[in-house]
Amino acid sequence: MSEYKQLIDKPIFHTIGRVADGMGREAYVVGGFVRDLLLGRPSKDIDFVTVGSGIDLARASARALGQHIKVTVFKSFGTARLAWHGTELEFVGARRESYDRNSRNPIVEDGTLDEDIARRDFTINAMALCINADRFGALVDNYNGLDDLKAGIIRTPLDPDITFSDDPLRILRAVRFATQLGFRIAPETLMAMARNAGRMTILAHERIKDELQKIMASPKPSIGFVLMMKTGVLPYVLPELEAMSGVETRHGRGHKDNFYHTLEVLDNVAARTSDIWTRWGALLHDIGKPVTKQWDAKNGWTFHNHNFVGSKMVPRIFRRLGLPLGEEMRKVQKLVELHMRPIALVEDEVTDSAVRRLANYAEEDLEDLMILARADITSKNLEKKQRFLENFDIVDEKIRAVRALDLDRAFRPALDGFDIMAMFGLPQGREVGTLMKELTRVSKDCEIEPTRQAAIDFLLDLGTRMGLHGDPSLLPDPATKPKKKTSN
């Protein structure tokens, strides 16, 4: 069996292949599914292409796969989709496309498989595997996609100026595949991306967002932003980020290039967490710098309050891109606003109260804030970097200690041994010990409410069972009772 035949040697492909045979039709799996199959990457969608109506093949395939499979038909696109064991199967008839300059929507006509393949974006996405029984597993690779896949190259099958001008989303797709797969973009393709960057204005923000999210979820997102910068695509995607690039020098004093610094921070964060919103926090943490930048002879370059200003810029960016405006955005705002707090904390002596204030403010995002703050140390001075990182270890240790202390306090019983002695009129001794031990146990195990009244009720009940009489009116007034000292 050929190696490609083996890759698709599954009942689903044989079944749909046989259905196509019965209809006297050619049928293939195609595009991203074939690319991912050859790369050994998982994929959730399988695209089938047939020479003829994709909708007819979808309906006949659904009948062959099971009684109750629902086919969703998109008549105007000539496509149909069905869900099969958690996988989306998409069927389309082979087509040839031509484009109107003012829209991403092509004029579509029926075509041959070769025409269908030729209209696709990149050679690595322009391969098909036949599923008809007599040619099962035969690879159609008209543009050397397999070689490009092996060499890690992104290249258009046809003239790249036509490919990108027809559908400028492909410019961003090239950036995304390069970032996601760690591939290189062929020089002629890269140059055409730069030449056609202006076409990006016809793109819906929703589409831009989808690609951006895939870039952000990649192992090294900076690859995508460097490519967007070099091709002139960035102003159409995130002009605020583009504004951070460059170094200004006055009287021999320059500031760091905040664009490249940001990308270093982003990659540092991406190496530590897959949480997409912490990554967004890293991408936008210094977004307020260009608007707050000032020069004065005494202090040199300053960016006062750039964290607050940056945090206020986040909603506009999220709204424009169609990113979620709820919890996710608030987390990003919080990370941007607080990103310098942990480092400020280590510059002075770290007190419990300062750690607690930060922990209370950052709440459940504290760990991610610490990841961002550590990632933000990009100093090339290794000794300085080491010192900062060691200070962060101290803050981490403090956070753990303060949290453990808070947890202990939260579960501490509402009454102590002196209260028990007063309430039951007992001297220090075994009975007081038993009552205190039981009260501590039920408080820690949350068997009673964490209130004074619940502790009184519990003790009265337990005391009665021990043959003791308690009187809550004898309890010392909690307001006048001296407090136990706790460290701070």
Ligand code: CTP
């Ligand atoms: N395609 C294209 N131009 C586009 C979008 C898609 O030529 N602007 C073609 C490519 O052949 C692509 C296929 O349609 O492989 C399927 O597209 P899609 O499912 O959007 O993307 P995938 O390439 O499958 O990648 P992913 O699933 O990672 O988005």
